[in-house]
Structures are given as structure tokens and as C-alpha cells.
Amino acid sequence: MTILVDTREKRNEHITKWLDDNGVQWQSKALKTGDYSLLLKACPEHGFPKDTYFTDELTIERKNSVDELAGNLTETSGRILKEFSRMQNIDRCYIIIENDSIDDVINGNYRSEYNADSYLRTLLTLQKRCGFYLYFTNPESTGKLIYEICKNVLDSKILK
Secondary structure, eight states, X not given: OEEEEETTOOSOHHHHHHHHHTTOEEEEEOOSSSSEEEEEOOBXXXXXXXXXXXXXXXXXXXXXXXXXXXXXXXXXXXXXXXHHHHHTTSSEEEEEEESOOHHHHHTTOSSSOOOHXXXXXXXXXXXXXXXXXXXXEOHHHHHHHHHHHHHHHHHHHHOO
């Protein structure tokens, strides 16, 4: 298993360091949707005669805080909404938010002027519409969480 890391992903040294420290293979690749996905390198003895990309089955979008996500949701370009729209075509989608919790959204603990109730309702609506799982974690755990999500998706595809 090789974890794919989007070439545009910034400030992710803590993640790639965790992957390196734990012997997890990863490689940079431009991803159409999300920041992380999965590649299974050719392994004919297990039924994979060529490299198999799981980018249609898995995407993980990472935000470093609820501040960043609030800023993305209020951008006039609508870039994040286009990203969420593309997620509707992917089997398993995950949003990981570091450094904060859902309580920070509920209580308005972020720098944006985005109304806390509107922010929460937008997240709940997008989660239902786009079908993503939302996780909050600390940066020290993000690498392991990404690895475990990828492993779970791979196991479910191979062992189904």
C-alpha cells in the first residue's frame, strides 16, 4: 500500500514524517480531489497485475483548523464547494480537521466572521449531500489516522 499525497498539499511534514517513521510508503501525485488517497502497486500474486489507483474509491481532505475551513467556505471563488461536489462521485470521502473540535464550530471559536449556526448547518448539510465522514484530530495523530483510513479502505476492497 502506498499513500498518495497531493502535490499541492502544504505544511504536511508532520504527516509525511509519521509515515516515514512508521515505514509507510507514500508518494507525491497531483490529485483531482482531496489531499490524500491510495495506490496499490502491482502485485500479480494478489491479483493486481498493474498499479491500481483508488482515487475513485477514496479521498481525504485535510484542513489545519476550523479557521481554514471557515475561510474556504466563505471564499467567493467557491473552490471548496467544487471540491465537495466532486466528492459525490467518490465512494469514501473524509474531511480531517486538525487542532480544533466540533465545539469550536458550535461556539464560534475561529477567526472568520462566519456565523457559528450557519457554519455548523453548512457542515451538516455538506456532510449529508456529499457523503463525507468528518474527523477532528490533533496534528500528532493525523498521519496514523490517514494510514488507518487507507488501510481500512484497502482491506474492504480486497476482503469484500
